[in-house]
Amino acid sequence: MTSLGTPIQGVTLYSFTRAFHGRQYDLDGLIRKVADEGFGPGLEVIGFSSLRGFPDRIDDNFVGQFRDLVAEVDLVPTSLAVNVDTGIRRDRLMNHDELVEYMRKQIEVAARLGFPIARVQISLTPDAMESLLPVAEKYGVTLALEVHADQHGAHERVLALRDRYEKLNSPLLGFTADWGATVTGFAPSLLEAYRRRGASEELLGQVVDLWNGFYAEGPPNTQKVHGERFGAFIGLAARNGRPDLGIDFAINGTGLFGPAPLETWLEIMPWVRHVHGKFFGIDETGEEPSVPVRSLVRQLVENGYSGAISSEYEGWHWNNWQDPFDIIRGEQAVQRSAAANAGSAMITDATEARRVLNSHLAQPVRG
Amino acid sequence: MIADRIIEQGTLSTQDGRTAVEVRIPWYRALPGSCIAGAALTVDGVSAPQDSLRWTMNNRTFSFDELVDETGEWWFPLDSAVLSGDLPLADQQAEHAVRVDLKLYIPYIITDHGVLHIEEHDTKTMKVAQR
Numbered sequence: 001m002t003s004l005g006t007p008i009q010g011v012t013l014y015s016f017t018r019a020f021h022g023r024q025y026d027l028d029g030l031i032r033k034v035a036d037e038g039f040g041p042g043l044e045v046i047g048f049s050s051l052r053g054f055p056d057r058i059d060d061n062f063v064g065q066f067r068d069l070v071a072e073v074d075l076v077p078t079s080l081a082v083n084v085d086t087g088i089r090r091d092r093l094m095n096h097d098e099l100v101e102y103m104r105k106q107i108e109v110a111a112r113l114g115f116p117i118a119r120v121q122i123s124l125t126p127d128a129m130e131s132l133l134p135v136a137e138k139y140g141v142t143l144a145l146e147v148h149a150d151q152h153g154a155h156e157r158v159l160a161l162r163d164r165y166e167k168l169n170s171p172l173l174g175f176t177a178d179w180g181a182t183v184t185g186f187a188p189s190l191l192e193a194y195r196r197r198g199a200s201e202e203l204l205g206q207v208v209d210l211w212n213g214f215y216a217e218g219p220p221n222t223q224k225v226h227g228e229r230f231g232a233f234i235g236l237a238a239r240n241g242r243p244d245l246g247i248d249f250a251i252n253g254t255g256l257f258g259p260a261p262l263e264t265w266l267e268i269m270p271w272v273r274h275v276h277g278k279f280f281g282i283d284e285t286g287e288e289p290s291v292p293v294r295s296l297v298r299q300l301v302e303n304g305y306s307g308a309i310s311s312e313y314e315g316w317h318w319n320n321w322q323d324p325f326d327i328i329r330g331e332q333a334v335q336r337s338a339a340a341n342a343g344s345a346m347i348t349d350a351t352e353a354r355r356v357l358n359s360h361l362a363q364p365v366r367g
Numbered sequence: 368m369i370a371d372r373i374i375e376q377g378t379l380s381t382q383d384g385r386t387a388v389e390v391r392i393p394w395y396r397a398l399p400g401s402c403i404a405g406a407a408l409t410v411d412g413v414s415a416p417q418d419s420l421r422w423t424m425n426n427r428t429f430s431f432d433e434l435v436d437e438t439g440e441w442w443f444p445l446d447s448a449v450l451s452g453d454l455p456l457a458d459q460q461a462e463h464a465v466r467v468d469l470k471l472y473i474p475y476i477i478t479d480h481g482v483l484h485i486e487e488h489d490t491k492t493m494k495v496a497q498r
Contacts, residue, residue: 017395021369021444048396052443083396085474087482090401090435121475317368355368 004344007297008353009332010042010078012216013050015313016324020050028069035073039328041350042308042357043070046081047106055082055105062114063072066206070114074350077356078308079144079176079274080115082106084123091331099128104135111139116361117274119176120145122157126164129173136172142361144176144273149258150226152181152219153267162268171361174273177265181219182260182312185290186211187280190252193318194245200206203240210236211253219260230254256280256314262295269303280315281322282330293331297338307360308353309335309346369393371459373446373467373489379410380496385419387451390467392442393487398471400429400437404484405470407411408452410463415452423449459495466490 002214011034019025025033027050034040050061070077085102086093094102096217104121110118118141124132129145136143158175165173186208194204210232220226230250237246265272279291287293300309311331313324332346339346347353370393378389388408392398403422408415423431425440442448450467468488476483 014395018369021372021391021395023445026445046396048441049444052445053441054397083475086488087472087474087477088401088438089401090404090472093477093482123477223479320371 002026002302002304004342005303006344006347006356007275007300007305007335007339008042008076008078008308008347008356009040009335010076010310011328011332012044012046012081012310012312013035013037013318014044014046014081015311015328017049018320019324027181030247031069031075031341033325035075037325037329038348039311039332039352041074041076041348042078043075043312044079044081044119044308044310045077047109048083051109055109058109058112061349063133066113076350076353077115078357079117079119080106080110080113081119082110084121086123087288096128096131100131100135103132105364107132107135107139107141107143110141115141116357117142117144119274122146122148122151126160129161133168133170133173136170142172142174142273144174146176146178146276147181147268148178148276149180149183149229149256150220150254151259152258153177153264154260155219155221156249158268162271165271174271175268176274176276177268177272178278178312179291179293179296180256180276180278182262182264182292182296183257183290184215184292186253186257187290187315188283189315189319197245199242200240200244203237203242206236206240207233207249207253208283211257211259219264221257226254257290262292262299265299266303269305272305272307273304275300275309276309276312277309277331277335278312278314279360280313281319281329282327282334286330286333288331293334294338294341297335298342301339301342301344306356308357311335362366368485368487370487370489373469373487374465374491375493377493377496378447379412379463379493381454381456384453384455385451386415386454386456387449388465388467389447390450390469391406391447392444393469393489394471394473395444397441397443398474399439400424400434400439401427402472402474403434403442403469404472406450407466408450408454409466409468410454410456410464412464413454415454419453421451423451446458456495462492464490465490
């Protein structure tokens with residue numbers, strides 16, 4: 001029987017995008033705030049969001065300052081989220097060699113900053129991941145490909161990656177499980193945001209009904225089905241005289257609120273190296289109304305997962321009326337409660353987190 | 368997306384028939400020049416001619432044709448870029464309705480129809496900033 005896991009509590013600075021973008025906190029100040037609030041010990045950063053000059057102009061002086069700060073405030077770097085910008089050129093997509101070099105530079109920065117994981121993205125094919133394995137080995141960084149709505153743990157593209165991982169049998173290739181793939185409802189805070197933009201209750205009811213229908217049907221297993229659902233949201237908005245909301249309904253309804261069952265995670269659970277605790281809000285009862293946080297934490301605990309969970313608040317896109325720090329505090333309380341109910345506990349001590357993370361991952365980072 | 372922050376309040380300037388305003392990225396992460404695919408600058412309902420538009424970031428100024436191949440300079444989320452164009456403003460003491468439209472490519476999201484692009488706009492009312 002699998003022994004119970006002890007996930008490590010943490011947060012991604014992405015949760016505070018609105019505060020950082022609004023210049024309320026610089027990077028140093030935001031990291032100190034995270035530590036002061038007790039949102040760690042795990043710390044995740046998006047390279048292209050938080051690091052000026054990423055990845056080509058990250059000098060040793062900055063690297064030293066970053067490492068000193070993280071040590072001072074006793075946080076534990078978990079994942080540097082890097083991007084697979086295949087479409088950076090206007091005339092064509094990157095070729096294979098360009099893509100490998102583009103990723104190598106970012107993975108190198110992850111190692112220099114002390115992040116043991118680089119979060120990579122779904123545009124990487126099984127062949128690309130295989131080509132990047134020597135890079136992962138060179139820097140001692142685990143590549144955790146993010147499984148994010150509209151994909152999910154049982155999607156054809158994800159299973160193809162899993163099968164290649166199994167063949168390559170390297171502990172440095174795995175997944176980041178994003179909870180947005182297994183959502184159980186259209187986020188009420190987003191409905192409120194549409195309401196504030198003048199959407200009628202009739203229209204919002206139809207949006208919820210459409211999403212609930214997709215939830216009942218199950219997740220899209222192919223890109224074709226995904227495309228059809230995307231179009232259905234656009235059509236709904238147009239028929240209701242609000243074509244301006246169509247793309248927004250479609251992007252959020254398919255790309256943020258994935259309707260896959262929790263069991264889909266079991267398809268890839270042995271390869272899950274990192275988790276994005278994606279969520280959209282905390283309601284007046286102190287619970288997440290559209291992401292089954294308690295069930296997701298229980299599933300991780302019962303499957304022996306002892307990596308980090310980065311709380312990832314995504315409601316900031318539309319919610320400009322609530323404090324993201326309060327919301328993170330609320331969601332992490334739910335996570336701790338859920339872990340306790342499952343007979344375990346979230347790791348909140350930094351020393352313990354370092355020990356647990358080192359054994360969860362293949363090897364310590366070589367920066 | 369953070370479209371309500373595209374225009375920096377109080378940054379409208381005008382000189383010798385050219386008008387400029389500072390703009391912020393409505394997205395959470397840096398994008399290179401090649402992903403800044405188009406813009407419009409409109410004041411009081413009058414738009415600057417497309418070919419007169421210039422984009423300044425990291426102390427370099429580009430036409431939009433030049434941005435197409437620019438993968439070395441990046442628009443960082445904390446930095447203001449400057450959008451300028453040929454647009455004379457008659458009454459500099461008046462309040463002006465400033466509108467900026469932006470088209471951005473999101474280089475890591477590849478759809479069946481190509482690289483995802485987003486179109487965002489912002490409108491703010493302001494006077495010309497006094498030098």
